[in-house]
Amino acid sequence: MKNVVIIGAGMGGLATALRLRKQGFDVTVLEKQARPGGRSNVIEDGGFRVDIGPTLLVMKDTFEDTYRAIGQDFNQRLKLVQLDPNYRIYYHDGTHLDLYGNMAKLAEEVERIEAGSAARLFRFIGDSARKYALGMDFVDRNFDRITDLANPKAGVRLLQTQAHQNLYRQVARYFNGNDKLAKAFSFHSMFLGLSPFDALAMYSLITYADLALGMWYPMGGIYSIIEDMVALANEMGVTLRTNAPVEKITIENGRATGVRLQSGEEVRADIVISNADLPYTYTKLIDGQHRRAYPDERLQQMEYACSGYLLYLGVDRTYPHMRHQALYFSEDYRANLDAIFKTRTLPAEPSFHLNNPTITDPSLAPAGHSLLYVLAPMPNLQGNVNWDEAAPVVREQLLTQLEKIVDPELRQHIVWERDYRPTDWVTDINAMHGTAFGSLAQGFFQSSYFRPHNKARDIDGLYFVGQGTYPGIGMPMVQISSKLVTERIVQEWS
Ligand SMILES: Cc1cc2nc3c(=O)[nH]c(=O)nc-3n(C[C@H](O)[C@H](O)[C@H](O)COP(=O)(O)OP(=O)(O)OC[C@H]3O[C@@H](n4cnc5c(N)ncnc54)[C@H](O)[C@@H]3O)c2cc1C
Numbered sequence: 001m002k003n004v005v006i007i008g009a010g011m012g013g014l015a016t017a018l019r020l021r022k023q024g025f026d027v028t029v030l031e032k033q034a035r036p037g038g039r040s041n042v043i044e045d046g047g048f049r050v051d052i053g054p055t056l057l058v059m060k061d062t063f064e065d066t067y068r069a070i071g072q073d074f075n076q077r078l079k080l081v082q083l084d085p086n087y088r089i090y091y092h093d094g095t096h097l098d099l100y101g102n103m104a105k106l107a108e109e110v111e112r113i114e115a116g117s118a119a120r121l122f123r124f125i126g127d128s129a130r131k132y133a134l135g136m137d138f139v140d141r142n143f144d145r146i147t148d149l150a151n152p153k154a155g156v157r158l159l160q161t162q163a164h165q166n167l168y169r170q171v172a173r174y175f176n177g178n179d180k181l182a183k184a185f186s187f188h189s190m191f192l193g194l195s196p197f198d199a200l201a202m203y204s205l206i207t208y209a210d211l212a213l214g215m216w217y218p219m220g221g222i223y224s225i226i227e228d229m230v231a232l233a234n235e236m237g238v239t240l241r242t243n244a245p246v247e248k249i250t251i252e253n254g255r256a257t258g259v260r261l262q263s264g265e266e267v268r269a270d271i272v273i274s275n276a277d278l279p280y281t282y283t284k285l286i287d288g289q290h291r292r293a294y295p296d297e298r299l300q301q302m303e304y305a306c307s308g309y310l311l312y313l314g315v316d317r318t319y320p321h322m323r324h325q326a327l328y329f330s331e332d333y334r335a336n337l338d339a340i341f342k343t344r345t346l347p348a349e350p351s352f353h354l355n356n357p358t359i360t361d362p363s364l365a366p367a368g369h370s371l372l373y374v375l376a377p378m379p380n381l382q383g384n385v386n387w388d389e390a391a392p393v394v395r396e397q398l399l400t401q402l403e404k405i406v407d408p409e410l411r412q413h414i415v416w417e418r419d420y421r422p423t424d425w426v427t428d429i430n431a432m433h434g435t436a437f438g439s440l441a442q443g444f445f446q447s448s449y450f451r452p453h454n455k456a457r458d459i460d461g462l463y464f465v466g467q468g469t470y471p472g473i474g475m476p477m478v479q480i481s482s483k484l485v486t487e488r489i490v491q492e493w494s
Helices: 011-022 060-069 103-113 117-139 152-161 167-174 179-184 187-192 201-212 223-236 278-285 296-301 333-343 387-405 422-429 475-493
Strands: 003-007 026-030 042-045 048-051 080-082 087-091 096-099 216-218 239-241 246-252 255-261 266-268 271-274 307-315 325-329 352-355 370-378 414-420 462-464
Touching: 003 011, 003 255, 011 026, 011 060, 011 223, 011 475, 042 414, 048 307, 048 370, 060 475, 087 179, 096 103, 096 179, 103 117, 103 179, 117 152, 117 167, 117 201, 167 179, 167 201, 187 201, 223 239, 246 278, 255 271, 271 278, 271 475, 278 296, 307 387, 307 422, 325 387, 352 387, 370 387, 462 475
Parallel strands: 003 026, 003 271, 026 239, 087 325, 271 462
Antiparallel strands: 042 048, 080 216, 087 096, 246 255, 255 266, 307 370, 307 414, 325 352, 352 370
């Protein structure tokens, strides 16, 4: 039986462990942290249980596919609740808009913002569906050579949907230049670490996936998926070791032979798969002489995604007027995004993502309490923000804004609090430049064929899985990544 070592128990590492075990491989997962999960980790403290990173899932079919591949049923094992509305959008002028998945209700909402917008909405959703179909042609497959990109049907669709245009500008045109609607239907690219002012219109496909395919919450939070995968790994005979940081991938005659842990222990393997950040894996775990394709200079020149500052609050009140998920757009949204993506400085006034999962799942907090999760996108550590100084400033800004939209007495009711800073992503999971959602931004030249491949070019027996390789950032993409690398390994090693 061929044996496989997987570095990292993020969602992609775990999904790959399950898939390969099912195919008869002997699998060991080595995780640096005390708990598996990576970016999808959890804090459990003081009666509160909060997801650190991802909070909701879209493209549920990709999770179902992972479970189906190992003879399990995702919908049976997890208790999933569909959100509707998916988001409440708060604008700086005190107005708001609910983004419903139910199209009739969504049409009513956009009409409230600007009369006549419903017809424009339907055209936008229809065209975004075509972008989704186009995008999936390039997402759900392994690439070997550049000619794999050639697809005349896709070329026609690209021109028809104008997917190569600028995202924000194109969305604004659909909505007759209405800035509130343009923001509401273009912000999704932020989840791939891209500003909507710079991203390709192609990424309307995420807006489509959110609104038309549904947004789901697993009871117990996203971490309940990690817990379930770990339970399955144990049942299936995967060896999962935590507190086991890998120091080097050992290489002999151009072939990966296993790994060396920081403790000095060597673990031999036929196949090594890294789920750790791909640029980190190349720079820190592989000695320079073995990686002609990815020298340090090339890795430094790549585009890195943004980071985030997170504030988690336990509050001794409930807020039935809130939605499960919301977004706040600051007054100068453009300046906010330019600070994050262009100048890499602290935004003057942050926009943020706000979750109150206790609306759907009161079990996450003691009775009569709420859990608030606030995520403010921030520049990654390629900027020079001093986070010891910046964190208290951003916290104050977020609390001031929350007092306007959630509870004017919020500060008096906070009974538990934690934060998570860009520097924490480096310390905890070795995230390159403290990037949050994923390491490599998902611009055109870092997507599909152009994204680092899931098989190392220079080193036999070394593969990658997770957000750093294709298809890219986000839990659904990571599910697909686990499928693609498994297909490749089964084909090459069985
Ligand atoms: C704040 C935030 C919000 C998000 N929201 C969403 C969302 O709502 N929906 C969504 O779909 N996605 C969301 N994402 C993105 C999603 O969480 C990630 O893209 C995805 O979880 C990445 O999974 P991965 O398999 O690539 O591994 P990662 O989660 O990156 O895990 C890599 C693992 O490797 C380990 N590791 C690193 N170095 C070593 C080493 N030397 N030795 C051993 N182990 C090592 C790390 O400790 C870690 O456990 C969010 C992310 C963040 C941070």
